[in-house]
Amino acid sequence: MIAFTQPASAAIEIDERDFGPSYDTMIVDTVVGKPLQLVTAVTGTAAYLVSLPFSLIGGNADQAQQKLFVEPWNAMGRCLGCTVAEDNFYKSQDANDNIVRIVVDQPSEILIDTNDYVVVTK
Template sequence: MTGKISRAVMTALAVCLITFSSLGHAQAIDETPSALAMTGDALLVRPALFATTIVGTAVYLVSLPFSALGGNAGEAGEVLVVGPAKATFVRCLGCSRTGRRAETVDQDSN
């Protein structure tokens, strides 16, 4: 009896995991953020990312002799300084992807 219940629970769990993972991948990334997303980004996320950039810079400077000896100073700088700086300063307000927002071109200019 417990074997049948266990098998049914495992089957239901597998079906749920497969279904929910496919739904998560099917959603498009929204690049037209709402006013709430922009406000939350400006008041909460950007200051936290700026602090992360400062702390990452300090950690990079302290670890620079070790990463230079290890041969990965560039990679450490990219991860600790450049990545957080791009997320802080080169991202449209409320957007989820780092980088500049693509400009739209009007096709009806005849």
């Protein structure tokens, strides 16, 4: 019996009124977060360029590009004060004619892309 009741007790209720960035997180992200992300992105780009000959020899140029160049610049595009999960949720709300959206329990939903595959967001 304990094995069946344990997953139910692990569920977390999300208060939708408090979902998303707050005033404080937006201010901190504006003053501290975004400038540090810019420094990280520029530094990562420089490190990627310096490491490129070595990563080409090692055969992991794609991984180096992803971690040192792509991810830092993608982080700059995150909404102000948002966590990664909040940003993914807001970006998933954009209209797409090929997506069937089934809302399970806001903000959790099931997205079915009629062209490709099933994506479950939480």
